[in-house]
Amino acid sequence: MVGLLKRKFPKATIIHGDACKLETFLSEEQKSNISSVVSTIPFRIASASDKDKIIRAAFSVLEDGGNFVQVSNYYPSRNFSYKEYGLYSQYIGWDWGSWWFPSFSFSYSKKKVD
Numbered sequence: 001m002v003g004l005l006k007r008k009f010p011k012a013t014i015i016h017g018d019a020c021k022l023e024t025f026l027s028e029e030q031k032s033n034i035s036s037v038v039s040t041i042p043f044r045i046a047s048a049s050d051k052d053k054i055i056r057a058a059f060s061v062l063e064d065g066g067n068f069v070q071v072s073n074y075y076p077s078r079n080f081s082y083k084e085y086g087l088y089s090q091y092i093g094w095d096w097g098s099w100w101f102p103s104f105s106f107s108y109s110k111k112k113v114d
């Protein structure tokens with residue numbers, strides 16, 4: 001995945017690391033203007049502790065009003081209990097992608113999107 005991204009997007013900064021520690025990979029400058037974090041981490045099988053770390057790490061670097069997008073190839077209610085984090089959920093869409101089961105994308109944000 002990392003090799004593919006580096007080949008396809010040679011100008012992009014590709015960081016290979018644990019999403020639970022996202023904030024440790026970013027400079028102060030990088031942290032200052034992040035509007036979206038997109039995750040394809042399999043939340044259905046991730047531990048509750050890892051999910052909690054990933055969500056907290058994402059929102060610690062997201063700008064005000066930023067969103068955390070989770071792409072999952074299973075029913076989205078199994079992502080995480082977003083209301084416990086004071087988040088709102090918005091359905092983005094689905095796609096067949098390259099998987100045998102459709103992928104559903106949801107956006108989570110601290111601000112309600114109408």
Ligand SMILES: C[S@@+](CC[C@H](N)C(=O)[O-])C[C@H]1O[C@@H](n2cnc3c(N)ncnc32)[C@H](O)[C@@H]1O
Binds near residue numbers: 017042
């Ligand atoms: C379903 S695969 C998705 C792969 C790829 N992103 C895609 O969309 O085709 C899930 C990936 O999440 C990675 N992953 C799981 N936990 C992670 C974590 N805490 N930090 C970073 N990556 C993680 C796994 O190594 C795996 O490559």
